Amino acid sequence: MRLKFLLILIYTAASFSIAFGDCVEGDCKNGKGKFIFVNKAIYEGEFKDSKMTGKGVYTDPKGDKYEGDFVDGKLNGQGKVTYKNGNVAEGTYKDNLLDGTGTVISANGDRYTGEFKQGKKHGKGEFIFSNATKYSGMFKEDLFDGEGEITYSNGSSFKGSFVKGKPLGNGEFKDATGDIFIGQFKDGKLNGKGKAIFKNGAIYEGEFKDSKMCGQGFFKDEQGNSYSGEFKNGKLNGKGKINFINGNIFEGQFLNDLLDGKGKHTDPEGNIYEGEFKKGKFHGKGTYIKQGKFKYIGEFKDGKFHGQGTVYRPDGTIAYKGKFVDGEFKGEK
Numbered sequence: 057m058r059l060k061f062l063l064i065l066i067y068t069a070a071s072f073s074i075a076f077g078d079c080v081e082g083d084c085k086n087g088k089g090k091f092i093f094v095n096k097a098i099y100e101g102e103f104k105d106s107k108m109t110g111k112g113v114y115t116d117p118k119g120d121k122y123e124g125d126f127v128d129g130k131l132n133g134q135g136k137v138t139y140k141n142g143n144v145a146e147g148t149y150k151d152n153l154l155d156g157t158g159t160v161i162s163a164n165g166d167r168y169t170g171e172f173k174q175g176k177k178h179g180k181g182e183f184i185f186s187n188a189t190k191y192s193g194m195f196k197e198d199l200f201d202g203e204g205e206i207t208y209s210n211g212s213s214f215k216g217s218f219v220k221g222k223p224l225g226n227g228e229f230k231d232a233t234g235d236i237f238i239g240q241f242k243d244g245k246l247n248g249k250g251k252a253i254f255k256n257g258a259i260y261e262g263e264f265k266d267s268k269m270c271g272q273g274f275f276k277d278e279q280g281n282s283y284s285g286e287f288k289n290g291k292l293n294g295k296g297k298i299n300f301i302n303g304n305i306f307e308g309q310f311l312n313d314l315l316d317g318k319g320k321h322t323d324p325e326g327n328i329y330e331g332e333f334k335k336g337k338f339h340g341k342g343t344y345i346k347q348g349k350f351k352y353i354g355e356f357k358d359g360k361f362h363g364q365g366t367v368y369r370p371d372g373t374i375a376y377k378g379k380f381v382d383g384e385f386k387g388e389k
Contacts, residue, residue: 101126124149139163147172162186170195185209193218208232216241239264254278262287285310308333331356350375361385 082089083103090100101112107129108114115121124135131153136146147158153175154160160168170181177183177195184190193204200206200218207213216227223229223241230236239250245267252260252269262273268290269275276282285296292298292314297307308319314336315321321329321338331342338344338356345351354365360383367376367385378387 104128214241237264237267311335354380357382 077091077093079089079091081100084091085106086104088102090098091103092098096117097115099108099112099114101108101114102110104110108126109128110126111124112126113121113123114126119140120137122131122135122137124131125133127133130151131149132151133149134147135149136144138144142163144161145154145158146160147154148156150156154172155174156172157170158172165186166184168177168181168183170177170183171179173179176198178197179195180193181195182190182192183195183200188209189207191200191204191206193200193206194202196202199221201220202218203216204218205213205215211232212230214223214227214229216223217225219225222244224243225241226239227241228236228238229241229246234255236253237246237250238253239246240248242248246264247266248264249262250264254260257278258276260269260273260275262269262275263271265271269287270289271287272285273287274282274284275287280301281299283292283296283298285292286294288294291312292310293312294310295308296310297305299305303324305322306315306319308315309317311317315333316335317333318331319333326347327345329338329342329344331338332340334340337359339358340356341354342356343351343353344356344361348370350370351368352361352365353368354361355363357363361380362382363380364378365376365380366374369375376385376387378385380386
């Protein structure tokens with residue numbers, strides 16, 4: 057870090073203050089004075105035993121300036137470093153490094169206020185980015201680490217556990233639209249069991265992968281329609297069952313939110329189709345039972361009787377047997 061290099065330079069210059077430079081004013085051994093180092097750095101302030109000790113101001117050749125407390129030639133106590141590039145570091149110093157509470161303001165507008173350890177952000181603190189994104193919580197070696205909350209400039213936020221700068225473990229993420237995700241996070245994304253509460257009133261409880269619904273779960277939309285089963289990439293994929301509030305029930309094998317493969321549909325009147333589906337429609341071989349009227353066993357296409365099939369009356373006798381096209385019988389009676 058630039059700050060750390062500056063502090064080491066100050067320490068080195070102070071250690072050899074008598075051998076490398078000149079006291080141009082006052083008492084540079086025990087008292088107040090002004091000392092100019094051979095590298096053109098300047099110190100003005102208090103001395104003890106020929107070391108910078110007490111209140112003083114040190115300006116390095118580049119124009120960076122430290123003002124505050126010195127002890128035995130090192131930066132110790134309250135101080136402020138103003139860099140030529142506009143960065144400012146102010147707080148409690150120990151052995152040339154910020155250690156304790158302090159504030160660092162960058163020329164680009166970033167600001168950190170909180171605890172430091174050996175020159176690094178460590179402990180409780182608040183970091184406000186120049187774009188208004190704000191993190192409040194625990195730090196470790198300059199990174200978000202521990203319990204904390206970050207609010208992004210777009211209005212989204214995360215509250216929970218951080219490890220090495222990223223959300224990891226239990227937490228709650230609220231996106232800019234108001235949707236809320238609760239559960240286990242890894243690398244900043246929801247992974248494992250969790251819960252999603254959507255702004256429109258829909259909810260999901262189950263498994264996630266990279267913040268997408270993936271695995272076993274239960275979803276209920278804002279109208280009350282529900283799905284229980286398998287998910288992949290945020291969509292209905294695998295075995296599951298949909299219950300619509302109007303009484304329609306779909307169950308079976310889903311692909312990208314639609315029944316595809318073997319499945320079953322029961323409508324509000326109790327009519328039942330069981331067989332093959334394609335993109336959500338009856339397609340392939342199947343059986344359709346129209347309650348109190350007939351039963352069809354045969355082939356379907358795009359939701360209609362199509363191909364070879366047989367229609368049975370309620371008493372079990374055959375009404376039609378042969379070829380069907382787009383729902384109409386074309387064979388012999």
